[in-house]
Amino acid sequence: MACNELVNVKKTLLHSPICRLKRMLQQLEVSDVDFEELKRNLEFTASLLEALYTDGTQPPFDADDDLQLRSDVVPVEVRDWLASTFTQRVQPISRRPEEKPRFRSIVHAVQAGIFVERMFRKAYSAAMPDQPADVLNCLRDLDRWSFDVFALDAVSSGHSLKTLFIELIIKHQLNSRFKVPISCLISFLCELERGYSKHTNAYHNHTHAADVTHTVHCLLMRTGVLYSMTELEVLACLFAAAIHDYEHTGNTNNFHIYTRSELAMIYNDHSVQESHHVSAAFRILQDENTNILMNLTRPEWLELRSLVIEMVLGTDMSSHVLQVKAMRTCLQQHESIDKAKALSLILHAADISHPAKSWSLHSRWTPRLMEEFFTQGDKEAELGLAISPLCDRQNTPVAQSQIAFIEFIVEPTFSLISDMSEKIVIPLIQDTTDASPTCSRYRELQWTVADLVSFRSLWMRHTEENKSRWMAKMKNGVSDFRDESETQTGQETA
């Protein structure tokens, strides 16, 4: 509760005992005393003051709601244990009464917070090596849908993920808010990039992770969903995007299951790779030198972890139909939107977003993905297994499959994202108009709605254009699906 609100609540609660005490004094002054009434008044006043004194020492929530326990029968410790073990609520660590901040310490905390934020800003500028002009030039397009992650990778000497993640963390002021030590951040990102190159994949590598991280940022901005989010949720989104394919093996989940791989054994065939990405990424944080979340409070850390797990597991394509259906039903039935579900859908959309971008980007991602599929097909042939769909080097109708992918997967997902964002953002505008129609937040949100409308036509223009390009290739009997620029210069390294 904000400090002002707390003061108001306390004032209201104190009003009644103060009035009663004054009335008792008046009665004593005029010797008009009814001892029975005086006793009752004193008892009542004492009980009010006692209630105020003990206020805040109660546990922050009770298990009764979930487990229907009678609080006079079940002791507090048992209720806490039941709530934390048998319900899905994560119990915040309750502050012990002696740890309650007093007003002076709140003032000091605010002053210290400002000081720490300044220190962090200084530390970041000092520790960040001067970026080459080409990198700065690239990063100028950070908020654009057409941002060229391949160009950033080239000018940052293959460090697009590291460069982009640091830039976004600073842009959203998450480094100072969550006191992310710069040395940890750099070490964490080096580890992350190392993990992404472990299997030398043509598609699932650090450039794809950088692309998805950028796209999540862009989706949050362009749809305006960012305005409905807490800083912790923004951090969770960027973190989830950056790690979402960490140590990807370059194979599909089905390949892991059919070949009874080590990962399939560990995760019992359930979202095999996604479970590994999130688990292995959290393991990086176990080392204090790479623990970028070391200064989060325990409740913040638990909330972030729960969001990240849900989001990354939601990138398993086998959950696509369920995810889309659930959100459609939610929108049709005018139910309130679950934040974790909305953010999962945003990460999933970012993960399959290249067909909704310009041909110059989409036509560079497609051959990379196909090469990875074909490499799996080669392995399957070697192992005497049936070759998976789209994995046969000799026999895959790439153009047709891309048209189908765009029409049946990408377009419905982006259409849903646009509808969902309208449902989230438009009420924010209404709330702000009620408060103050002239405030800057209201103007920002108005721009956002305009952005949201233009965003729908932007991605639709790209999906239409990309489908026509694939159609033209099909009609002209062009079997080479690689991008023209790459066929001239040879394929770029992954």
Ligand SMILES: Nc1nc2c(ncn2[C@@H]2O[C@H](COP(=O)(O)O)[C@@H](O)[C@H]2O)c(=O)[nH]1
């Ligand atoms: N046939 C196509 N499939 C695609 C394309 N782009 C992405 N994908 C599929 O989506 C998943 C995304 O999940 P990820 O976390 O593994 O990146 C990817 O594996 C492909 O199966 C595309 O252009 N065509």
Ligand SMILES: [Zn+2]
């Ligand atoms: Zn991915």
